[in-house]
Amino acid sequence: MTDKPFTIVRRDDLVPLCPHCGGELTEVYMRTKGLGFVEAQNVLYFCPHCMKVLGFGQSRMI
Numbered sequence: 001m002t003d004k005p006f007t008i009v010r011r012d013d014l015v016p017l018c019p020h021c022g023g024e025l026t027e028v029y030m031r032t033k034g035l036g037f038v039e040a041q042n043v044l045y046f047c048p049h050c051m052k053v054l055g056f057g058q059s060r061m062i
C-alpha cells in the first residue's frame with residue numbers, strides 16, 4: 001500500500017471521450033432500470049453516439 005496523494009482537478013473545459021467509439025461525450029444518456037420510484041434505482045449511463053454502456057450508478061429518488 002502506498003500513501004500517494006491523489007489529486008482531483010476539475011476541468012469543466014475538457015470533453016471526455018467515449019472509450020468505445022471515441023466520440024465526444026458532451027452529454028451522456030442515462031436510463032433507469034427497475035420498478036418503483038421510492039427505492040433506489042439502478043441507473044445505466046450510455047454513449048449517445050454508439051449506445052454502448054459507460055457505467056452503472058445508483059440514484060436515490062427521495
Ligand SMILES: [Zn+2]
Nearest residue numbers: 018021047050
Ligand atoms: Zn461511444
